[in-house]
Amino acid sequence: MWIGGKWREAKTYEPLYSPHTNEFLSDIGQAEPADAIEAIVEANAAFQKFRNYPAHARAKILAKVADILEERSLECAEIMALEGAKSIRNAREEINRTVQTYRFAAEAAKSNYGEQIPMDAAEGGENRFGFTIRTPIGVVTAITPFNFPFNLVAHKVGPAIAAGNAIVLKPAEQTPISSLFLAEAFKEAGLPDGVLNIIPGKGDVLSEALTTHPYVKKVTFTGSVEVGHIIQQQAGFRKLTLELGSNSPFIIDEGVDIDQLIERSVMGAFSYNGQVCISIQRIYVHQSLYGEFLERFVSRTKQLVIGSPLDEKTNITSVISKKSLDRLQSWINEAVQEGAKIECGGTVVGNVLVPTVLTNVNRDSKVSRFEVFGPVVCIAPFDTLDNAIAEANDSRYGLNSGIITPSIERAFYAATRLETGGVIVNDIPTYRIDNMPYGGWKDSGVGREGVKYAMREMMEEKFISLKFSDNN
Incomplete structure (x- = not known):
């Protein structure tokens, strides 16, 4: 001491x-x-x-x-x-x-x-x-x-x-x-x-x-x-x-160039094994882009390197404790029982949870409703921007949210309606620099x-x- x-x-x-x-x-x-x-x-x-x-x-x-x-x-x-x-x-x-x-x-x-x-x-x-x-x-x-x-x-x-x-x-x-x-x-x-x-x-x-x-x-x-x-x-x-806590939503609007955001989105979801307060936990993709985005996101996720923290090539390591690992496995299994589909991951290697992508997730499943704080992300399509905003706001948390859109009008429309302490436009909600105001609404x-x-x-x-x- x-x-x-x-x-x-x-x-x-x-x-x-x-x-x-x-x-x-x-x-x-x-x-x-x-x-x-x-x-x-x-x-x-x-x-x-x-x-x-x-x-x-x-x-x-x-x-x-x-x-x-x-x-x-x-x-x-x-x-x-x-x-x-x-x-x-x-x-x-x-x-x-x-x-x-x-x-x-x-x-x-x-x-x-x-x-x-x-x-x-x-x-x-x-x-x-x-x-x-x-x-x-x-x-x-x-x-x-x-x-x-x-x-x-x-x-x-x-x-x-x-x-x-x-x-x-x-x-x-x-x-x-x-x-x-x-x-x-x-x-x-x-x-x-x-x-x-x-x-x-x-x-x-x-x-x-x-x-x-x-x-x-x-x-x-x-x-x-x-x-x-x-x-x-x-x-x-x-x-x-x-x-x-947080449960950061990320909205990908119609008309977006997917090439520009796959790498950034995967990083936002899985950096430090998802153990980041503003890690992307829920991704809402316009239905016109959903299929392509999901395919490419899953493909890039599978390429992440699991290894020693001291290895320069490593992307994914163990979560912080066995207790955390057991909780994450339990939440994933529960989500699957409630209808979710595992697109990749969901398994354990040593002390590591393989990065997990879920679709068709019940909004009341723990992986969607609470803070995961692990390498798990839920992806869902949306029809209208109002639907996406409503889904994003359906949370007890409100720290950071993100929206990427080619329309400045839709960007401001969403930014004024998203119920979070910070709204990151045209980037992931995981973005933070150390002199910006940072804090949340709600819980x-x-x-x-x-x-x-x-x-x-x-x-x-x-x-x-x-x-x-x-x-x-």
Whole structure:
């Protein structure tokens, strides 16, 4: 554990294994509630000084961390490949994005603007000057997922530090080494002791302390809807960001050139084995293109290479756990019993679920209704754009959606009606860059990430009014 700028021994340790090979990787300290409380107390003490750090100093720290990660990018990528079974190519891409995220955070630290209020726009506002400032909120606790163990951590740690806050990070149980790597990177970059604390352990053991301690002013969580609801109840009136589940729809309209989208669509469905919040889960194809698209999509899917995460040629590796693999198999079998057809995949090789394409899926089957979070995609035809939009919106989730169409009118028509926090036009819903606003509607969560947007949610806005003498 990393608490108060020092390594701390835990009372208990648990072994961490590679999900792809079952190889032993390390013994990981398991924080207890008392450790979480100690980390929060240390963070609060550090915050009292760090809140006054000038913006340029915070920016330099974040920029230095970006440089360290860039210099050690291969080491970081290999950590992800081992503990998360992410293909080495995807892992390198994530580190590149992580470096960019911390650089965005460095820029955001220097761009903390308020707003001038025209006081004399209201009667009684004469001779007054009004403005707002944003101030750091205090201790932020962050609970992060396994699927992007460097970059999604950066989306919480970077904005928190840019804003002048202190943070206590609880990384995902399967990918703690990626987070623990940050401890000495931030130390080397000059971050004061106690501003960043990292406590690996089990969420159900630590969540109450992380969400209810009186020093905690903001909780940010990325994970499942079910856990998000528990955290929302625990956190009470604290500021809260919840990045929860998704079930991303992708609409392919009539008149589209299929040559331009097969590769991109397959990538959007199966990148990191579909374990991406905005992975394509449902594809709706205009009936005039459906047959050709399905044939070519299945053909390209069958060409994906299954192999070791450390092999440069690998596209598909194991999913994160045996529990996840068993769930995916159960959902596929249930869908078939309810009438679905397996166009390819559906089988298991070692710890790997072969990429699976389903058609004729009952809309109430789990693979269509809930978040699959695995290498499974459902494809269906549609007659009219209104039908496709209605099908896409028939979900408890609303994170990202996508539509590809040659018509700007139909693009805007769909974009204004799709019930998601982001609509990606003429690309897959899996598209994300790290400075764009990112967050969902409905059960996909509350709040927004995307560096400057996350930073704003980690600050308090204060209005200040100055009255001048009436004699002037």
